[in-house]
Structure formats: structure tokens, C-alpha cells
Amino acid sequence: MSNQDSPAGTGPDINVTGLSYKFQDGSLGLRDISLELPGGSRTLLIGANGAGKTTLLRLLSGKRLAPAQTIRIAGVDPFSAGLEGVTYLGLEWVLNPIVRTDIAVPILLDSVGGSYYPDRRDELVRILDIDLRWRMHAVSDGERRRVQLAMGLIRPWDILLLDEITVDLDLLSRSNFLGWLRGETERRGATIVYATHILDNLVGWPTHLVHMHLGRVKEWGAMAKYDAETDSYNRSGNSRLGELVLKWLKEDLAERGPRNRLGTGEDKTYESLEGLGGYGQETKDDGKE
Numbered sequence: 047m048s049n050q051d052s053p054a055g056t057g058p059d060i061n062v063t064g065l066s067y068k069f070q071d072g073s074l075g076l077r078d079i080s081l082e083l084p085g086g087s088r089t090l091l092i093g094a095n096g097a098g099k100t101t102l103l104r105l106l107s108g109k110r111l112a113p114a115q116t117i118r119i120a121g122v123d124p125f126s127a128g129l130e131g132v133t134y135l136g137l138e139w140v141l142n143p144i145v146r147t148d149i150a151v152p153i154l155l156d157s158v159g160g161s162y163y164p165d166r167r168d169e170l171v172r173i174l175d176i177d178l179r180w181r182m183h184a185v186s187d188g189e190r191r192r193v194q195l196a197m198g199l200i201r202p203w204d205i206l207l208l209d210e211i212t213v214d215l216d217l218l219s220r221s222n223f224l225g226w227l228r229g230e231t232e233r234r235g236a237t238i239v240y241a242t243h244i245l246d247n248l249v250g251w252p253t254h255l256v257h258m259h260l261g262r263v264k265e266w267g268a269m270a271k272y273d274a275e276t277d278s279y280n281r282s283g284n285s286r287l288g289e290l291v292l293k294w295l296k297e298d299l300a301e302r303g304p305r306n307r308l309g310t311g312e313d314k315t316y317e318s319l320e321g322l323g324g325y326g327q328e329t330k331d332d333g334k335e
């Protein structure tokens with residue numbers, strides 16, 4: 047699957063139908079999730095810590111086995127097809143120890159295809175303000191993160207699944223980076239799902255919102271659905287998007303109660319899976335790292 051020259055709106059769509067997932071220890075990861083995210087969309091995945099965002103992204107990326115027929119990316123099951131154009135950037139990738147060794151930036155960028163995609167490499171170096179003379183054992187966390195982002199994004203992708211990894215970026219770098227991502231969706235019709243807690247610079251960026259809570263999608267839709275609601279917020283210095291998300295998280299907390307009540311029988315996370323039909327279950331060997 048390659049979508050490099052597609053105009054916006056014709057990129058791969060993401061379809062999730064009745065997706066449930068159980069971890070190896072028997073606890074419920076995801077429950078009955080359905081979504082339709084069109085090609086060329088930029089989706090923000092919103093939810094409190096532990097809501098299930100990473101679990102969903104890993105299943106979408108094909109790194110975990112989902113039940114048959116529950117996930118379709120451009121009409122194809124990502125786990126069995128091992129899709130070429132899907133890039134997932136999450137914690138495992140960030141923790142790769144190579145980027146802490148005494149190694150030069152150009153070598154790292156070449157090791158991930160930089161010389162095959164020199165235009166993209168040079169563009170990312172410029173957008174992320176990377177100094178090619180840096181040695182990776184002697185850079186700051188944010189500088190290292192910028193090199194890692196460039197490494198992860200050089201190879202053209204049709205779908206980008208981004209699990210919050212921009213935390214170390216300064217405001218300007220993050221703003222430039224988000225602008226570049228928007229360009230990728232507009233120029234090439236690429237599709238992005240971005241799980242984040244940081245809403246700086248994101249006003250006007252998402253085309254869709256997905257709100258997760260306790261392994262479920264509580265609500266989702268195109269931004270137009272939330273326009274009226276976000277228009278009514280503008281107090282307290284938060285963006286209107288920030289106000290909406292804050293409201294969601296407060297409601298979620300009120301609904302769930304404090305975490306130290308978990309396991310008392312009131313906890314919705316451990317609801318019975320009976321009646322769910324088929325659900326994916328984590329096994330020792332269903333993960334692809």
C-alpha cells in the first residue's frame with residue numbers, strides 16, 4: 047500500500063467494528079469499539095491515563111492480533127497483511143537504546159532510509175531543527191526526541207499512529223511538527239491518529255475526535271460535531287478544545303471514582319465479558335515488536 051501521490055481525502059481509511067480485547071491476565075483492554083476514520087483525516091485520541099489509547103493504537107498498527115473482521119485499514123487486516131505503509135511511533139520505539147550511544151545523526155538517519163528519501167530527510171531535519179553535528183550521547187532529551195521523530199517519519203507512511211511522544215519538544219518545534227503532519231495529510235492524503243494529553247497548538251488541527259474511557263470509545267466524530275460545544279467555552283486560559291477535553295476527563299473521573307476503589311466490585315474495567323461475542327485475547331506470541 048503506497049499512497050505517496052494521492053490527493054487529500056483519498057488515503058487509506060480506518061474501520062473498526064465491534065473490537066474487544068482481553069489481556070493475558072484476563073483483564074479487559076478494549077470493549078466493543080467501532081470507528082470509521084476517513085482517509086486524509088487527523089484524529090485526536092483523547093482519554094485519561096489508562097483509558098486504552100495505546101492498546102487501541104497497537105491493535106491498529108497490527109502489532110497485536112485483533113479478532114477477525116474487527117479492524118480494516120484500507121480494507122485489509124493489518125496484523126495478517128503486515129501493512130507496509132503503517133507507521134506506529136510509541137514508547138517501545140522511543141526507548142530504543144541506539145539513540146543514546148555515541149553515534150552521529152546522519153548515520154542514524156541513513157540507517158532508516160534517509161539516503162533513499164533525501165528530500166523527506168532534509169525537510170524533517172529543517173522542520174525539527176536538527177543539527178547534523180550532534181552526537182547522540184551528548185544531546186538533550188528534546189533534541190534526541192527530534193532526531194527520533196525524523197527517523198520514524200522519513201520513510202513515507204500512509205497511516206501514522208502516534209502515541210504521545212512529543213512531550214519533550216519545545217513549543218515552537220511542536221508547532222512546526224504539527225504543521226508538517228497536517229501538510230502530510232493535505233498533500234498526500236495520509237491518515238493520522240494521534241494520542242495525546244497535550245493540547246497546545248492543536249486548536250484547528252484535528253478533523254476528528256475520539257474520546258476513550260475505561261477501554262471503550264465513549265464518543266467520537268468529525269470536529270463539526272463538536273463545534274457548537276467548543277464555541278461555548280473560552281474561559282480560564284484554556285483553548286476551547288482544552289475546555290472540552292477537561293470536561294470529558296472530569297466526567298470520566300466522576301463516573302469511575304478514584305482508582306484506589308478498583309477491585310471492589312464497582313470497577314467497570316473488570317466487567318464480565320459475557321455476551322460480547324468474539325474478543326481478541328493477548329497471548330505470549332501475538333505481539334510483533
Ligand SMILES: Nc1ncnc2c1ncn2[C@@H]1O[C@H](COP(=O)(O)OP(=O)(O)OP(=O)(O)O)[C@@H](O)[C@H]1O
Binds near residue numbers: 071094095096099
Ligand atoms: N499487558 C497488559 N496486561 C494487563 N493490563 C494492561 C496491559 N497493558 C495495559 N494494561 C492496562 O490497560 C489499561 C489501558 O492501558 P493503555 O496503555 O492502553 O492506556 P492509555 O490510554 O494509553 O494510557 P496513558 O494515557 O497513560 O498512556 C490500563 O489500565 C493498563 O493498566
